[in-house]
Amino acid sequence: MKILVPVKRVLDYNVKPRVKSDGTGVDLANVKMSMNPFDEIGVEEAIRLKEKGVATEIIAVSVGPAKAQETLRTALAMGADRAILVQTDDAVEPLALAKIFKAIADAEQPGLVILGKQAIDDDNNQTGQMLAALTGWAQGTFASAVNVDGDSVSVTREVDGGLETVKLKLPAIVTTDLRLNEPRYASLPNIMKAKSKPLDTKTPADYGVDTAPRVKTVKVSEPPVRSAGVKVADVDELVAKLKALGVHS
């Protein structure tokens, strides 16, 4: 079984996003970019399934600028077998992404597509579910456990208030949540080896997908700032402040 793993290049989670002064977006010039953390978990899960003998080949795919190659090389260094870069400098919305991944799924016939539940830049949390709709496959979103058994996969999902397990017919879509696994670091030899793994470059047009945005960003602004608070001298003063707010046992 092949596994398709989409990965996105995003602003590193440790970097504070700065809104551009002209209100057109967040400044991405000269800042550290990394693989979306949820996608990293997706790559790790695919590798574990390969190590268990469930998966035979892992294909990492990224839609983005030429530099997204670096993100794909990271996936290859972690253990993906080959990569596809769908190169575009435009921001591609989840619906168009799902259409591109659908076309790749049609060509590659994976048994599973494992995506991050959301990218930490746009926070859309849509692409996996949309891909499931377009393929007509079942979806196991926000996964904290994935177990493939014959022609089905059971997915334990992190839902509000607890966990839920669903059984899905393969092929299926899984989106990852934080608890699914802890991604490995690529070793130096594997980073070197990744440089010679195959990486195809395509364009959205190769898959017949129009990436023109449906949603226009009118402006991007700073969130309202919190007014500076006060320091309290001791626990008694804190207790008094809290009681004034109605906070007590």
Add this chain to the structure above:
Amino acid sequence: MKTLVWVEHDGKAVKDATLAVVTAASKLGEVHLLVAGSGVDAVAKEAAQIAGVGKVHVADNAAFGHNLPENVAPLVADLMGSHDAFLAPATTTGKNIAPRVAALLDVMQISEILSVEGPKTFTRPIYAGNAIATVESSDAKLVLTVRGTAFDKAATSGGSGTVEAVGAGSDAGISSFVGAEIAKSERPELTSAKIIVSGGRALGSSEKYQEVIVPLADKLGAALGASRAAVDAGYVPNDYQVGQTGKIVAPQVYFAIGISGAIQHLAGMKDSKTIVAINKDEDAPIFQVADFGLVADLFNAVPELTGKI
């Protein structure tokens, strides 16, 4: 504009998350509700009482019993033939279903709206709330998820919606519900708690987290949270994590104890109404967002606070 609101329920009662969505929908136009499930008469009756509700579509079918999106999304997509906007709460259920509906309709969803600025214009958080985007849809229909903390809750009485059964519905046969483990503890869940007590790396161990943080949370009936550093150090499980890659919370009161205030953590809790920080490092960034800051050794201050509050 005719809107269709996803009613979140547990089979017995309408969940609160629905009420904020009704308020958001009422800013767009006429509010219709969809109650999907198995044996949901009581829920439909309750939903019809929500203030401002027009029609309540009820899809009662075993296939809808566990909100499986493979079965529910086609139902919603069908109903969208006669509605202009679909709105769901930004809960795990809403987030699971809405994008599947959007793709079936060939619509680009707008996630977690914070405000309605115009018939097709909304604000939404990006970068975990570090920036707010104002966005405008060009699609013929709208699919939206709504952040519950951003809208007032509609009144649960005073409405007189008409209940109408939806005939169709089938099991797509590609997914099934196996089981659920819903935490039955007295403790509220992190994302809906009014008070959260979070501990950080400064606690030093899982034992200290239990000794220092848990009693304060118990006393206040609060949910338990943690910073990524505390989770990575193994003090608490992953699902305690508040932050950009964990849970985004906005309680009435958030206690950050022994948490320095890394960007990644602030992104997850800075919309809290009141932030209380206890940290021995007076230069810790957490104090820049805290309403009440106490510079003190948490191992003395927190037990004292627990005793006195």
